[in-house]
Amino acid sequence: MTDALRIDGVTKSYGDTPAVCDLDLSMPQGEILALIGPSGCGKSTLLRLIAGLERPDSGAVTVGGRVVAGPSWVPPEQRRVGLVFQEHALFPHLRVGDNIRFGLADRPRAEQDARVREVLDLVHLSHVADRYPHELSGGEQQRVALARALAPRPAVVLMDEPFSSLDESLRARVRADTVDVLRATGTTAVLVTHDQTEALAVGDRVGVMREGVIEQLGTPVEVFERPVSRFVASFMGDADFLPASLVEEGLACELGLVTVRRDTAQAEIVLRPHEVSLKLPGPGVHGAPAVVTHVEYHGAFVLHTVRLASGRTVRSWQPHSVRYPVGTEVLVSIVLGIIPSVLVGERTLGASPATSPPTPAAAG
Numbered sequence: 001m002t003d004a005l006r007i008d009g010v011t012k013s014y015g016d017t018p019a020v021c022d023l024d025l026s027m028p029q030g031e032i033l034a035l036i037g038p039s040g041c042g043k044s045t046l047l048r049l050i051a052g053l054e055r056p057d058s059g060a061v062t063v064g065g066r067v068v069a070g071p072s073w074v075p076p077e078q079r080r081v082g083l084v085f086q087e088h089a090l091f092p093h094l095r096v097g098d099n100i101r102f103g104l105a106d107r108p109r110a111e112q113d114a115r116v117r118e119v120l121d122l123v124h125l126s127h128v129a130d131r132y133p134h135e136l137s138g139g140e141q142q143r144v145a146l147a148r149a150l151a152p153r154p155a156v157v158l159m160d161e162p163f164s165s166l167d168e169s170l171r172a173r174v175r176a177d178t179v180d181v182l183r184a185t186g187t188t189a190v191l192v193t194h195d196q197t198e199a200l201a202v203g204d205r206v207g208v209m210r211e212g213v214i215e216q217l218g219t220p221v222e223v224f225e226r227p228v229s230r231f232v233a234s235f236m237g238d239a240d241f242l243p244a245s246l247v248e249e250g251l252a253c254e255l256g257l258v259t260v261r262r263d264t265a266q267a268e269i270v271l272r273p274h275e276v277s278l279k280l281p282g283p284g285v286h287g288a289p290a291v292v293t294h295v296e297y298h299g300a301f302v303l304h305t306v307r308l309a310s311g312r313t314v315r316s317w318q319p320h321s322v323r324y325p326v327g328t329e330v331l332v333s334i335v336l337g338i339i340p341s342v343l344v345g346e347r348t349l350g351a352s353p354a355t356s357p358p359t360p361a362a363a364g
């Protein structure tokens with residue numbers, strides 16, 4: 001089947017500022033891609049190149065099997081690309097129904113009416129067709145913006161921080177509704193977000209961008225659990241790094257043996273807070289000694305920061321019932337069964353499973 005979207009070697013600079021650098025991407029029909037990266041890494045520029053709001057310096061963009069930029073140029077309104085931006089950008093002087101009808105102007109009136117009804121139904125807003133945008137809540141406006149983008153049956157929908165103007169409680173709900181609609185219609189979508197949880201929750205794949213390139217493109221599990229680099233590891237969630245060195249059995253860090261790999265002498269271990277276990281000292285309890293230095297209550301979980309004998313710190317999520325006061329002496333280990341990523345320099349080796357039993361210090 002033809003890819004819904006292909007980007008081949010696209011480059012775009014603004015004067016001397018490179019925004020997108022020789023980027024390749026292909027998306028099968030129906031995929032939702034979450035695009036995330038630090039401010040200024042080129043996310044919006046990439047969307048604008050796909051939408052036709054910018055011209056690439058080189059490379060090609062293909063939407064629904066048709067080359068729209070590169071060797072040929074197709075203007076934005078003819079690209080079969082739907083846009084949903086942060087500010088919902090509904091026309092304030094048009095009723096909801098007419099806002100949606102706007103992109104259907106070239107269709108017969110009866111077809112317009114039917115399609116407006118259909119997409120309003122899809123987002124469960126048939127009852128607001130005659131209202132003006134200011135008579136809707138933020139969440140409703142967002143759903144109308146989605147309905148408007150979907151109405152002309154685009155090959156790809158581009159969403160730039162579509163939920164960021166909604167407050168947190170509404171956001172999760174509107175996000176889930178939006179994903180339901182995209183899935184129900186088999187729509188291919190690129191969603192730009194600043195929110196790592198959102199990227200992991202929404203994307204079939206997540207693209208982590210940095211300085212105009214996609215540094216890692218993979219499933220949410222891949223980018224979170226097998227980051228390719230220090231940058232991805234620290235950008236996609238909290239991560240601590242502990243030096244590791246070669247011992248007889250493999251690579252060991254201050255918390256014990258982490259892998260039997262022997263292909264590097266010096267490395268760092270990537271540890272996420274849910275991979276770090278804390279126990280109070282007692283008979284049969286093993287681990288590296290540490291002292292609690294910081295405690296943050298997050299509701300369901302409590303984030304503990306502990307200082308190891310070396311002076312390095314690691315963080316650990318504990319269930320909400322566990323709150324060790326600052327100054328508590330604890331024993332720290334890697335949660336049993338966890339195989340942390342191993343960094344050599346800036347890149348990840350990809351740790352292989354330990355084949356020998358973990359040392360006591362590595363037991364959870």
Ligand SMILES: Nc1ncnc2c1ncn2[C@@H]1O[C@H](COP(=O)(O)OP(=O)(O)OP(=O)(O)O)[C@@H](O)[C@H]1O
Binds near residue numbers: 014019037042044046
């Ligand atoms: N119209 C423009 N003129 C000049 N430079 C621009 C223009 N638009 C973007 N840039 C620059 O291009 C780079 C990429 O910007 P872009 O807006 O694509 O990043 P972004 O990842 O979307 O950032 P943010 O998350 O802050 O929205 C940045 O260095 C930015 O300053």
